[in-house]
C-alpha cells in the first residue's frame with residue numbers, strides 16, 4: 001500500500017513451461033504481479049454466501065534470485081532478507097509464496113529463476129516449486145510434527161519401549177523413515193549432514209527416537225532436515241516459538257549465517273511482538289483481513305511506524321512532505337479497519353506506562369503437590385532430578401518441592417531440561433509417576449495403608465492442563481463449545497458431565513472471547529441482538545427491571561458461533577486459546593499451563609493473562625495487564641458483563657498455578673514463585689534453583705529475567721537467600737522457608 005516494489009514489465013512465464021533460460025541478476029525467484037488468491041476456485045455466489053473471500057487482493061511481490069553474477073559493469077545488489085510480520089495471515093502468505101492457493105489470473109504468480117539453466121544444471125528436481133521452496137511451520141506440533149511415527153496416545157512419548165517404526169533422529173535426518181526404502185532414493189551430502197548436526201547441536205540426540213524429543217529439540221531437528229534437502233528458499237513460520245532464550249540466540253545466529261550465504265535464501269514469518277533479527281533487510285507488514293499495510297526495506301518501515309505513532313497520538317504538528325502520503329494511507333487503513341490500535345499494541349508502538357507492582361508471594365494453604373526426591377531416568381540417562389538439594393539443612397538427591405493452594409509457579413529451563421517431564425508427573429501422563437515419591441492432594445497415586453490412592457478420573461477433574469502435546473492430539477472435529485466442554489469429560493471425546501451452572505460457565509467464557517474466536521465477529525459483534533416483539537411480551541413473565549422494560553435476548557445468542565465452528569477450522573493462536581480456556585473453565589485445584597500463549601499475538605496473550613488473573617472483571621487491579629496498559633486498550637475489556645452476572649473471577653486463593661514459558665512477557669505478574677531446572681545454555685551451565693520473586697520485582701522485567709538465566713556467581717550476586725521469618729503468622733510458609741533452600745529474585 002505504501003510502497004510497491006518496482007515491477008518487471010516483461011511478459012510472465014507460466015511455471016509449467018519447462019523451457020530453460022539463462023539466469024541474469026534480474027531473474028526473480030518469486031514474482032507475483034497483481035495476483036489475487038483464493039482458497040477454492042471462486043464462484044459467483046461466494047460473496048452472497050460470505051465464503052471463500054479473496055486473500056491479499058492485487059498482491060505484488062518480488063524475491064530476487066540474487067545469486068547470479070551481476071551483468072558486466074553493474075554493482076552486485078545486496079541480498080534481501082525478508083520477514084513477514086502480522087497477527088494473522090502470515091502462514092497464508094507463506095503458502096501463497098510456495099505456490100499454494102488458487103491464483104487469479106493464473107499467470108500472475110511465477111518462479112522464473114527455477115526455469116533457468118543454472119537450476120537445470122544444479123539439480124533438475126529444483127525446477128518443481130515444491131522441491132525448491134521448503135516450508136517449516138511450527139504450529140500445533142509436538143514431536144509428531146516431524147513425521148516419525150509417534151505413539152497413538154499422549155503418554156507414549158514418555159515410555160522407553162520402542163517400536164520398529166520409532167525412527168531415530170539420525171534415521172529421520174537421513175530420510176530412512178520407511179520400512180522398504182527405494183534404492184538410491186536419497187543422495188546424502190555427508191559433509192552437509194555433519195555441518196548441520198554441529199550447527200543445530202544434534203550430536204547427542206542422534207540415537208534418540210524422534211517421538212521422545214522435547215519441543216525445542218524437535219524444532220532443531222526439523223530445521224536440520226529442511227536444510228539437508230538443499231532448497232533454494234526456506235520459509236520459516238514462527239521459527240522462535242517455544243525456544244529458550246539461548247537457543248533463540250543460537251538459531252538466529254545460524255539463520256544469519258545461512259542468510260549471508262543465501263544458501264538457502266530465507267523468509268521468516270514472525271508475530272508483531274517478536275524481536276526482529278538484525279539481518280532482516282525487508283519487511284511485509286500484514287494488516288487485518290488479509291491486507292498488506294507495507295512492504296519494502298526496513299528503514300522505510302521505521303518511517304511508517306513513526307507516522308503511525310503520530311496518527312494514533314492525534315498530534316496536530318505537521319509532518320514533513322515525504323511523510324504526508326504515509327499519513328493519508330494510514331488514516332485510510334484505520335478507517336477501513338485494516339489497521340487498528342490492537343495491531344499497534346502488538347507492534348509495541350503504543351506507549352505503555354506500567355504502574356509499579358508490589359506483590360508478595362502468597363504463602364499458600366494446604367499442599368497440593370509434594371515431591372520428595374523425584375528422579376526420572378531412562379536407562380542410564382537421568383532427565384530430571386539429577387542434582388542435590390538442601391532439605392532441612394541436609395543434602396538430598398532429586399527434586400524436593402511443595403506447591404500449595406494459592407501459589408503461582410513458573411518452571412524455567414532450557415529446551416530439553418525436563419520441564420514437560422516434570423508436568424507429566426503431576427498429570428500422571430508419565431508412567432513413572434506411579435512409582436515415584438509424589439503426593440497430590442496429600443495422597444499417593446497408589447493406595448497406602450488407610451488412604452485410598454487417587455484415581456485418574458479424580459485427578460482429571462481436579463486438574464486443568466494445556467500443552468503442546470494436548471494440542472497435537474486434540475480432536476480437530478469437535479466444535480469450539482464441545483472442545484471447552486471436554487474439560488468436564490474424562491477423555492477428549494467422552495460425553496461431558498454438564499449441568500446448568502457448568503453450561504453457563506462455558507457460555508460466559510465463549511461470550512468473553514467471542515471477538516477472538518467467532519469467524520464473523522467483525523459483523524456479529526456490531527449487530528443488535530434480536531428482541532422479543534411487543535405482541536409476544538404477554539407470554540413472558542413480568543420481571544422487575546431496574547432500568548424499565550426487560551430485554552429478552554436468547555441466552556446463547558452471542559455464542560452460537562461456537563456450535564458451528566470446529567477446532568480444526570481455527571488458526572493456531574485460536575486453538576491455543578480454546579485449550580487454555582478448557583484448562584481453566586472448570587476451576588480446577590491445579591492449573592497446569594505448558595507454553596499456553598505461544599503463537600498468540602501480544603493482545604490475545606494479554607487478554608488471556610487478564611482472564612487468568614481477573615476473569616470477566618474489566619477494571620481489576622489484580623490484572624497485570626490492566627497495570628501494564630491504559631484504559632484505551634478496549635480489546636482487553638471484551639464483552640462487558642454486569643458485575644452481578646460475572647461467573648469467572650480469575651484464579652482463586654484455593655487454586656494453584658504451575659506454568660512453563662520461554663517468554664518473559666507471557667508470565668503474569670501474579671506468578672511469585674519460580675523454579676529453574678539445570679540447563680545448558682550454550683556458553684554456560686545453570687544449576688537448580690527455586691524460590692520466591694521479591695516484593696517489587698517481576699519476571700516480565702528484563703533485568704530480573706536476565707538474572708534468572710545467569711550462571712553461578714552472577715546469579716548469586718543478585719539473589720538473596722530466603723530465611724525463616726520469625727514471628728510470622730503462617731506456620732506452613734515458614735516451614736517451607738526453612739525446609740528448602742529458597743533464593744529470592
Ligand SMILES: Nc1ncnc2c1ncn2[C@@H]1O[C@H](COP(=O)(O)OP(=O)(O)OP(=O)(O)O)[C@@H](O)[C@H]1O
Nearest residue numbers: 159212214215216378383415416417418419420421
Ligand atoms: N524415552 C526417552 N528416552 C530418553 N530420553 C528421553 C525420553 N523421553 C524424553 N527424553 C529426554 O528427556 C529430556 C526432557 O524432555 P522434556 O520434554 O521434559 O523437556 P522440556 O524442558 O519440556 O523441553 P522443551 O522446552 O523443548 O519443551 C529431553 O532431553 C528428552 O530428549
